[in-house]
Amino acid sequence: MTTEPVHAGGTVALEGEQLDRLITALSERKFEVLGPKLHDGAIVYDRLSSLNDLPSGWSDEQSPGKYRIKRGKGDALFGYVVGPHSWKKFLYPPVQRMWQAERNGKGLHILPNHDSAPSKFAFFGVRPCELSALAIQDKIFLGGPYVDPGYKARRENLFLVAVNCTQPGGNCFCASMNTGPKAVAGFDLALTELSQDGHRSFLVEIGTAAGAAMLSGIPHRPATDADKQLAERVLAHAARHMGRKLDTRDLKDLLYRNYEHPQWDKVAERCLSCANCTLVCPTCFCTTVEDSTDITGNHAERWRRWDSCFTVDFSYIHGGSVRATPRSRYRQWMVHKLAAWLDQFGVSGCVGCGRCITWCPVGIDITAEASAIRQSDQAKAPAEQGRESE
Ligand code: SF4
Numbered sequence: 001m002t003t004e005p006v007h008a009g010g011t012v013a014l015e016g017e018q019l020d021r022l023i024t025a026l027s028e029r030k031f032e033v034l035g036p037k038l039h040d041g042a043i044v045y046d047r048l049s050s051l052n053d054l055p056s057g058w059s060d061e062q063s064p065g066k067y068r069i070k071r072g073k074g075d076a077l078f079g080y081v082v083g084p085h086s087w088k089k090f091l092y093p094p095v096q097r098m099w100q101a102e103r104n105g106k107g108l109h110i111l112p113n114h115d116s117a118p119s120k121f122a123f124f125g126v127r128p129c130e131l132s133a134l135a136i137q138d139k140i141f142l143g144g145p146y147v148d149p150g151y152k153a154r155r156e157n158l159f160l161v162a163v164n165c166t167q168p169g170g171n172c173f174c175a176s177m178n179t180g181p182k183a184v185a186g187f188d189l190a191l192t193e194l195s196q197d198g199h200r201s202f203l204v205e206i207g208t209a210a211g212a213a214m215l216s217g218i219p220h221r222p223a224t225d226a227d228k229q230l231a232e233r234v235l236a237h238a239a240r241h242m243g244r245k246l247d248t249r250d251l252k253d254l255l256y257r258n259y260e261h262p263q264w265d266k267v268a269e270r271c272l273s274c275a276n277c278t279l280v281c282p283t284c285f286c287t288t289v290e291d292s293t294d295i296t297g298n299h300a301e302r303w304r305r306w307d308s309c310f311t312v313d314f315s316y317i318h319g320g321s322v323r324a325t326p327r328s329r330y331r332q333w334m335v336h337k338l339a340a341w342l343d344q345f346g347v348s349g350c351v352g353c354g355r356c357i358t359w360c361p362v363g364i365d366i367t368a369e370a371s372a373i374r375q376s377d378q379a380k381a382p383a384e385q386g387r388e389s390e
């Protein structure tokens, strides 16, 4: 064991119990450490004070419309996948005051609108698909001409400890979306949990100078070839055992040319327009704005709240909703996620986390819907039409 300085781009190994020192080091540097915790029968993201807060030995069982936690085979610290929460709730809170104002004798005066969020978050246990979701939200909130100042402030101070997925879930399809099960970028530190002969250790990839600085002082050892080979094996096994697959070949054009496919009617017969899929999705970002006043009429506030394209009000424009039926709303969501997002942001809006499948009360599965449309493509691709006429 050594506490020699480490460098960005390097890889070291930590013995299992030393991981607690990382949480301590983050707390000592005034980070609010957030990570997976067992709460009310689900694994959610909450404040961590030590390694004992992690759901050690727990796993989860996921299928369309179903989520159960269960005891895992061993005492793995990260033997489960993503639950109902995503990290967006910390960077982009569900409810946020945008401004407030007070009326006095001379008119309306804008009051200070202090952001009460802690300035430094450390996300501990971010899955590779979730890192991709963060990168997508960065494009949305930071990439365009209008930057979200609250998101920017939280994002700039963020420390990211990723955890590669060694046991994919029943609804995971990150391998199809090239977002997992191994993190390749966007982390300060990335861990792979290794368990052999009852002994737990972590392979640690150092992504940034901040990650290297955080690790310095924590006893570690050089990563051996055997550590690296074991990590490669478990991650390759995870990639081969995804619960679901999504064929992304030509997916954008497939959806664009099938606006009138009868599958939209079939899915609308089951869809409740409950909006669960959008609220659990780590990339969905739609909001609405609400104004309120107090009973005296002297104090006014404007709040931003998460909203969903599944609500009728979301597309209401002077006199009616543009998307008045479940058919149009589901089609809008799925075509936006898997097709229009590519035109808008240069990347798919789906990272393959599977949350929308798990938390849909009627078990609607985005991969199955895309596959049904592919199987009975209603309109041939222009290229195919061209080939046929040759
Ligand atoms: S669309 Fe579904 S699977 Fe894709 S990122 Fe959103 S919640 Fe995850």
Ligand code: SF4
Pocket: 270, 271, 272, 273, 274, 275, 276, 277, 278, 310, 330, 359, 360, 361, 362, 363, 364
């Ligand atoms: S697809 Fe499922 S989760 Fe989404 S709105 Fe419809 S019923 Fe709700």
